[in-house]
Amino acid sequence: MAQLLLRNFTRAGNAALLTKGTSSSSITATSAEPGSCQLHTTPACCEIRKLARLRVVDNSDLGKRAMAEGRPPRCIHVYNKRGVGLIGDKVLVAIKGQMKKGILVGLKQKQRIKQPQFDSNNLVLIDDNGSPLGTRIHVPIPTVLRTILKEKTLAKGADYTKVLAIASRYV
Known part of the structure; x- marks a missing residue:
């Protein structure tokens, strides 16, 4: 022993x-x-909170350079009342010395019923008006994201449906 x-x-x-x-x-x-x-x-924290590391899954130049250097973006702020990010939430990230906004499209944490659970915390970088910085998303995104982003598009002035348009695969 x-x-x-x-x-x-x-x-x-x-x-x-x-x-x-x-x-x-x-x-x-x-x-x-x-x-x-x-x-x-306590179990390992798989939630999106402050200082959580994220993986950029679009083909934006800023995201590709940060992931190639091995310095992934870190969450600074989650734009919801709970402070814990869920699929479809908007977050503020620090990437390559800049502050950019992004949308969470895949999470490690335990999900609701019929929502897929991913191996990494995936992020798509967006502008202030909601249009994505990249032109393609490399990983499949959940189909639940369609309804979530359409509701947020109607409520806010930003157009998040462009993120859905550049996605090629859905899960």
Whole structure:
């Protein structure tokens, strides 16, 4: 049995000894005193919040250069009330030292029923008036995005249906 001793993992001055069994993959916390320190872990955050890394999936020059250099854009702000981005939400990103707006077209996080879940957080860069910077989207986008973007186009002055027009494949 392999043992891993973590120092400075204290709560109320009690050191914890973490043991990891070779037969099981669970990690348990034990201590000298009963009930003193428990190990709590949280799952990895797959939500679009501030400083989340995104992947540009259109063929805009700015997006291609940023992805080729290995410096993907990071989310600065999500334009909704919750502050957590969903499919079809508009976000403000920092890319190559500039601030640009974009629309989320694919997310890692757990989705609603009948919405596809992607392996990466996909983004299409847009202008202030809602027209995309690129001329083609390289990945399939969800069909639910049609209804979402049409509703937002009617409510706001920007025309987001151009993003749907440059998409070649839908899922």
